[in-house]
Amino acid sequence: MNQPNTILFLVNPFAGTGNAPNAANYAINVMQQNGYDTELLVSKDLGDLSKFTSLFKVEKICKIAVVGGDGTMFEVVNAIMQNQQWIKIPIVAFPCGTGNAFSYDTGFLTVKKATKLLLNGKVKLLDIAEVKTNGKTYWSFNSVGCGMVAHTNKLAEKLRWLGGYRYIIASLLAIISKTTIKAKVTFNDQVYDKEYCAMLACNTRYVGKAMLVAPFAKLNDGLIDFVILHKASRFKLLMLLPKMFSGKHLKSTSIKLVQTNHIKIETETPQLLNIDGEVIGNTSFEIIMFHQKLNVICEL
Numbered sequence: 001m002n003q004p005n006t007i008l009f010l011v012n013p014f015a016g017t018g019n020a021p022n023a024a025n026y027a028i029n030v031m032q033q034n035g036y037d038t039e040l041l042v043s044k045d046l047g048d049l050s051k052f053t054s055l056f057k058v059e060k061i062c063k064i065a066v067v068g069g070d071g072t073m074f075e076v077v078n079a080i081m082q083n084q085q086w087i088k089i090p091i092v093a094f095p096c097g098t099g100n101a102f103s104y105d106t107g108f109l110t111v112k113k114a115t116k117l118l119l120n121g122k123v124k125l126l127d128i129a130e131v132k133t134n135g136k137t138y139w140s141f142n143s144v145g146c147g148m149v150a151h152t153n154k155l156a157e158k159l160r161w162l163g164g165y166r167y168i169i170a171s172l173l174a175i176i177s178k179t180t181i182k183a184k185v186t187f188n189d190q191v192y193d194k195e196y197c198a199m200l201a202c203n204t205r206y207v208g209k210a211m212l213v214a215p216f217a218k219l220n221d222g223l224i225d226f227v228i229l230h231k232a233s234r235f236k237l238l239m240l241l242p243k244m245f246s247g248k249h250l251k252s253t254s255i256k257l258v259q260t261n262h263i264k265i266e267t268e269t270p271q272l273l274n275i276d277g278e279v280i281g282n283t284s285f286e287i288i289m290f291h292q293k294l295n296v297i298c299e300l
């Protein structure tokens with residue numbers, strides 16, 4: 001049987017500043033000039049891209065290009081995890097969103113660089129986290145958060161017109177309307193029952209727009225870098241915010257960083273949960289890190 005030679009482009013024109021279709025056109029041309037066949041699926045509505053697993057034949061596809069943002073990647077990763085025959089197909093993330101957490105981590109932050117990666121890059125197996133909540137399972141490549149980080153993301157979604165600044169403005173608004181979360185948190189055989197401002201379980205080093213929340217996180221060590229922000233004053237939170245872009249926030253006594261492969265967070269009242277930028281409501285949840293599950297092209 002012939003080797004598969006088709007690259008599947010999954011394109012989200014609504015991501016970031018809307019340059020995904022142009023980026024895809026550029027990359028499709030380059031791939032065709034290099035002897036690849038291409039297939040294209042352009043999203044018209046939320047959830048459209050996750051249908052690719054039934055629209056295309058997996059035997060024909062050799063690579064997948066995800067042209068959009070972190071939300072687009074989340075959609076595609078979850079579709080792949082639910083249709084395991086697709087898990088062997090390597091994927092490339094194109095930086096066409098607002099945040100582009102994956103591209104920040106791998107350093108492929110331009111369309112040209114991502115195209116090179118798609119053409120000649122090496123495949124690596126990267127970690128992925130399973131998130132269980134209210135009987136549902138989600139898969140996270142980026143980060144899972146609750147408390148202020150989830151509120152920030154919900155606000156940022158409403159502020160898309162602000163472009164990249166939406167995360168900073170949303171963070172400031174979340175600090176002003178400061179909410180805390182009372183939770184029983186279990187990790188590394190220890191149980192903590194306290195009040196927190198936020199908790200963020202990171203697989204990537206970067207979160208949101210260029211926020212270096214977990215500077216030591218590695219994409220393939222089987223561990224979650226779990227950043228806990230204890231209850232703190234608005235003033236302290238305001239001082240912390242700019243430090244999150246350089247990783248200096250970790251020096252604060254309000255912040256604890258631990259590495260683990262399993263976190264359970266139980267809350268008495270429903271809380272917002274943020275999985276790779278997607279905000280959902282729930283009561284309690286469990287995060288399990290899986291070691292090297294996802295085929296990602298992320299190195300030249």
Ligand SMILES: [Mg+2]
Pocket residue numbers: 127202203217218219220221222223224225
């Ligand atoms: Mg890790």
